[in-house]
Amino acid sequence: MLVVRPAGPADFDALMELAVLSGRGFTSLPEDEPTLRARLALSEASFQAGVAPPEAWYTLMLEDLEASDVIGVAGVKAGVGLKRPHFSFRVVTLAQSSPTLEKRFDHRALVLVNECAGWSEVGSLFLRPERRKGGAGRLLAQSRYMLIGLEPQRFAEMVLAELRGWFDEDGGCPFWDHVASKFFRLEFDEADMMSASTDGQFILDLAPRHPIYAELLPKEARDVLGRVHREGEAARAMLESEGFRYEGLIDIFDAGPTVAARRDDIKTVRDARRLRVKIGEDAFGEEALVSTGAVAGFRAVRAPVLIDGENAILGREAAQALGAHEGDMVRVKA
Structure with a gap:
């Protein structure tokens, strides 16, 4: 039988193995020992009510009891953007018109925002590739909403999920290569690791402050705005079945979509x-x-x-x- 249970310090080896398997762009599972150990310690304290509710980060492990083997991980952050901004790009439409020419133009633009501060986040959903069948992923995903529904007051009224953006078959990230790297001047893996393992000050320092017109971007970058990684389509479908919707927010590194729902409207929480x-x-x-x-x-x-x-x-x-x-x-x- 498969069971979802709280993660703790004893799960380090299993969590590191899952982090290695998750691959590029899975920011919440960095291959970094101090970061993962700190996350497991925080998870243990969160389940034991040892931290303030908004600062809790609950990590869940999916275990095959017969094999005594951990096959997946997921998590719930009670609050994001509390100690540092939770930046996203909002894809907006900027309208310009010329009465002289009798013409109007609508331009897509990316605007840096911090709209999700204080929201809760469900994420870190990853299963071993060979175990992605038989409802294991659904069990792991829905367990996060069962956790939220137990004591809703521990969580925010809005819940978000960030989906991994598009990477080419060769591992390249078009949005990073053509847009984000111009501001951060780092390799993607280095920036991804720093985002997961530091206080994120470098994002605050270097992220673009002015709108970026999508029409000025190469086609390769425009085409992946809000596009989900090929391995994230199933996760997106499960989120949408719970009531999550994409409303124009994307990740500042890989342009993956952010979806969101009201906590009390999430199907599993509600029903x-x-x-x-x-x-x-x-x-x-x-x-x-x-x-x-x-x-x-x-x-x-x-x-x-x-x-x-x-x-x-x-x-x-x-x-x-x-x-x-x-x-x-x-x-x-x-």
């Missing part, structure tokens, strides 16, 4: 029910997403559940994976 556990000898009922009833000790599985009034009847295997006992409260999303 999951709080029920009391009853344990049956065997698994029966319709398969559903089930999580524990509190942030501390959070776990989530997909398993058969029979809903009987205000009770959720679980098989023993699912109850054991959740660490749930008769009479405990769980949240269920059919």
